[in-house]
């Protein structure tokens with residue numbers, strides 16, 4: 290982290306010094322196929338297929354139903370939760386289905402999509418338009434615009450841009466704009482920088498306004514002199530001195546986020562951490578241009594540039610493509626397949642994956658369609674046993690031990706694979722590329738990651754079920770306890786009632802007490818005749834005599 294410490298107080302010239310990442314490969318570029326092909330509109334296909342999940346995170350929530358007519362730019366599905374992205378209509382038409390369809394994914398599994406029958410008129414939704422001066426706007430409002438426009442990283446990962454811009458635990462001091470193409474064959478970013486440099490720079494300025502970095506640079510590969518010149522000219526024309534352009538070596542995978550950060554700053558992004566954790570944010574040039582369109586033109590992300598290339602395509606080109614356009618439409622726009630086409634890949638030759646059908650659509654992260662011939666990319670020979678040659682370790686740009694990862698991944702020992710930092714693997718394919726045993730190493734890593742995610746999902750589900758069960762037991766126990774206490778209180782009341790004084794007896798007793806007190810007040814008490822008049826005494830004596838005579842009579846009668 291010594292380099293990191295040195296970054297405090299960096300000037301724009303600080304990027305003059307570059308660093309090296311471990312490993313990497315110098316590959317044949319194959320960019321000559323499309324590097325001179327200007328960006329052309331791909332046109333509007335009869336059907337658009339828009340997956341709800343085109344990004345990292347939760348799928349968007351559908352807001353439309355079959356039969357609805359929609360306009361270009363209209364919101365079709367909104368983001369759910371924090372890590373998610375909205376989906377908009379790429380052109381006008383009618384929603385004809387919301388159903389699972391084949392989508393571009395290595396698994397080949399279908400996923401929920403919104404299908405639009407286009408009307409060919411490309412009518413746009415009227416919006417409030419762009420901001421006249423984003424500098425006078427609070428960064429929070431700009432972030433909301435970026436979120437509402439459904440912008441995700443266009444470099445390939447598809448992380449929602451708003452989330453990335455706000456994910457730092459500390460202030461951001463370095464903003465890196467990634468203009469280094471990810472892989473051979475791909476030229477979409479190069480053409481964007483060459484043809485739309487001012488848009489890219491305006492987007493970068495907006496990002497600067499949001500994150501307020503100390504320094505900012507746009508990284509271009511040393512194999513892109515024309516793009517570099519275009520950027521420098523645009524910066525000069527805009528009199529922009531807060532953004533520099535840095536030329537980086539064309540070593541695969543320099544375009545990888547962590548590798549580019551290492552090259553430019555010498556800093557290592559922590560294992561399983563984010564660049565923002567060390568005060569750095571990295572955004573793709575295409576993402577910067579999308580931010581510009583969202584903020585300054587009020588347009589959501591409904592199109593992107595895609596390189597359609599390979600010896601299996603008749604006329605390789607760079608196309609501006611509406612999101613949701615089926616690959617078949619792009620292939621026919623480029624003149625169709627050649628006779629000897631063998632395979633169709635999404636992405637480049639190193640990190641791309643084969644698709645079985647060209648009916649799958651372009652999504653926000655699709656940067657390249659590669660149709661290859663057998664000669665161009667022969668099928669790999671059968672895999673053999675690992676001979677522990679260590680070549681994979683030498684080239685791993687993430688500084689991992691690929692053979693150990695392979696060993697644990699293929700044996701299902703996922704804990705050990707994670708101990709060897711499986712999740713730091715960027716799936717660049719360098720290890721598999723040099724493996725003399727032709728082991729499809731990346732496939733093993735992908736499979737292991739998928740299994741671990743599935744297990745993690747299952748574990749979370751089980752934890753949730755256990756928590757619910759425990760909460761239910763606690764609730765039942767509480768109800769039982771409350772019932773017991775209620776019963777006890779009732780019983781106590783009844784018991785006190787049975788053992789207490791008889792109300793009738795109490796009333797008689799009280800009456801006797803009252804009579805006694807009256808007599809006492811009047812001075813009459815049994816045996817006390819001192820206060821009586823002579824007549825009263827005679828009356829009492831006569832009464833006593835009568836009682837005695839009656840008693841005697843009673844005894845004689847007995």
Ligand code: SF4
Nearest residue numbers: 675676678679681724
């Ligand atoms: S390059 Fe292939 S054979 Fe050599 S150690 Fe790595 S996995 Fe094994």
Ligand code: SF4
Nearest residue numbers: 685714715717718720
């Ligand atoms: S695929 Fe993974 S393990 Fe192989 S070289 Fe790339 S980062 Fe390293």
